[in-house]
Amino acid sequence: MWSPSSTPSRVRSRPNSRRLAGVVVAVALVASPAAAQYVVFDPRNHLENALQAARQLESLANEARSLAASPYSHLTASNQSLQDMAALARTAQGLATTVAGLERQFDSLYPDDLSSAGLVDLIAQGEARRRTARRTASDLARHAAELERLGAGRSGRLSGALGASQAAQGQTAATQSTNQILAVLAEDLAAMRQIMLAQSRLMAEQAARAEADQAAGDAARRRAWAREAPPPPAPVFDPLPKARD
Numbered sequence: 001m002w003s004p005s006s007t008p009s010r011v012r013s014r015p016n017s018r019r020l021a022g023v024v025v026a027v028a029l030v031a032s033p034a035a036a037q038y039v040v041f042d043p044r045n046h047l048e049n050a051l052q053a054a055r056q057l058e059s060l061a062n063e064a065r066s067l068a069a070s071p072y073s074h075l076t077a078s079n080q081s082l083q084d085m086a087a088l089a090r091t092a093q094g095l096a097t098t099v100a101g102l103e104r105q106f107d108s109l110y111p112d113d114l115s116s117a118g119l120v121d122l123i124a125q126g127e128a129r130r131r132t133a134r135r136t137a138s139d140l141a142r143h144a145a146e147l148e149r150l151g152a153g154r155s156g157r158l159s160g161a162l163g164a165s166q167a168a169q170g171q172t173a174a175t176q177s178t179n180q181i182l183a184v185l186a187e188d189l190a191a192m193r194q195i196m197l198a199q200s201r202l203m204a205e206q207a208a209r210a211e212a213d214q215a216a217g218d219a220a221r222r223r224a225w226a227r228e229a230p231p232p233p234a235p236v237f238d239p240l241p242k243a244r245d
Helices: 010-036 043-067 075-089 099-109 119-167 171-226
Strands: none
Touching: 075 119, 075 171, 099 119, 099 171, 119 171
């Protein structure tokens, strides 16, 4: 007769072992995707990205400094000074400043042919030449005084432009400061050109007037010597009675 035993048999324990192994495999299969979802932190890659971003920010900052404009500008004052010089050139009252005006003045004041001019005409032309000479000299003196006034603020503008050029931190500001220095030099060149033109007019007037006065004097002398001399008048007394004495 068979009686149950408290110790399980080896034959009946095998299905339980297989079932336990299947459960372990299933748990491993279920847990493996979850393990793949963990984030991996790479410090070296993170540091390289931060350094690259810092370099980009520094490049943008350098570009911004390079494009920054200069805070100093005197272009308005320079433009006004050049306009005043141009207006001054149009106020000449002596020898003309245009080709057409010079041709008219030379035909009237310094004619080549004096054969048909009378003494009255020669005198009138001489007076007109003297007036023109005085006005031309006045033009030169007035131009010199006005250009000296306009140049009073030029040294301050040049100092400001030099200071801005020295303090410039970017290429754009340095270029603008250089252009402002060139603007001051352009003012100087315009002033020199203005005074040289006034001096040239005065020198041309003096040379033309000297030649015209000489020609007018020669013409007047020729007319005086070309006239027929009248016979001398008879004496009012008779010298013969006292000739023996």
